[in-house]
Amino acid sequence: DSGVTQTPKHLITATGQRVTLRCSPRSGDLSVYWYQQSLDQGLQFLIHYYNGEERAKGNILERFSAQQFPDLHSELNLSSLELGDSALYFCASSVQGAGNTIYFGEGSWLTVV
Amino acid sequence: EDQVTQSPEALRLQEGESSSLNCSYTVSGLRGLFWYRQDPGKGPEFLFTLYSAGEEKEKERLKATLTKKESFLHITAPKPEDSATYLCAVQGRLTGGSYIPTFGRGTSLIVHP
Numbered sequence: 001d002s003g004v005t006q007t008p009k010h011l012i013t014a015t016g017q018r019v020t021l022r023c024s025p026r027s028g029d030l031s032v033y034w035y036q037q038s039l040d041q042g043l044q045f046l047i048h049y050y051n052g053e054e055r056a057k058g059n060i061l062e063r064f065s066a067q068q069f070p071d072l073h074s075e076l077n078l079s080s081l082e083l084g085d086s087a088l089y090f091c092a093s094s095v096q097g098a099g100n101t102i103y104f105g106e107g108s109w110l111t112v113v
Numbered sequence: 114e115d116q117v118t119q120s121p122e123a124l125r126l127q128e129g130e131s132s133s134l135n136c137s138y139t140v141s142g143l144r145g146l147f148w149y150r151q152d153p154g155k156g157p158e159f160l161f162t163l164y165s166a167g168e169e170k171e172k173e174r175l176k177a178t179l180t181k182k183e184s185f186l187h188i189t190a191p192k193p194e195d196s197a198t199y200l201c202a203v204q205g206r207l208t209g210g211s212y213i214p215t216f217g218r219g220t221s222l223i224v225h226p
Binding site: 002004006031033035042043045048050055056057058088090096097099100101102103104105106107109 | 144145147149154155156157158159162164200202204208209210211212213214215216217218219
């Protein structure tokens with residue numbers, strides 16, 4: 001158990017809908033990262049938050065957004081969903097800084113039908 | 114841009130047959146190289162962090178080594194329970210205020226009894 005908690009574990013939704021994925025980081029970690037993993041793309045970095053502030057963006061679509069709350073949990077919002085958004089979405093957390101290991105949650109498996 | 118290439122993509126071994134997985138990287142100023150194990154449908158599980166060329170770390174049947182251009186994950190006398198995908202990631206220069214790990218596509222290892 002990494003200490004990073006993600007909900008829901010699985011969800012199935014229709015195209016055009018909106019979903020929210022939730023993440024609680026490890027105790028004491030201020031950094032939260034979101035990654036997307038699909039069969040043909042591997043692990044792709046989406047966005048990073050540190051202590052409530054957005055710090056870096058990767059290949060995140062405009063239809064996707066995220067935030068980190070004062071209690072440090074984070075949410076990833078996915079809207080106007082398309083079939084191609086079906087993937088595993090991972091949250092990871094770490095102590096901020098160079099060389100610090102990031103620890104992953106078990107992921108949220110999203111299927112868009 | 115940081116790049117990570119893992120080889121082979123897939124590897125089949127007999128139980129007890131030792132082998133090595135390769136992770137070649139290009140990074141501007143290595144801050145850390147990370148190895149993870151990922152079981153199907155699960156989150157990546159942290160194995161090792163290496164920081165400088167010449168460094169080695171061991172855990173049970175696994176040993177990770179690092180040079181200036183690549184890292185190896187040596188698996189000695191593997192067992193079927195070592196079957197998983199092994200991911201390599203590098204953390205390089207600061208990107209927009211963050212040190213973001215870049216992941217390779219992974220090596221899928223199957224160990225036959």
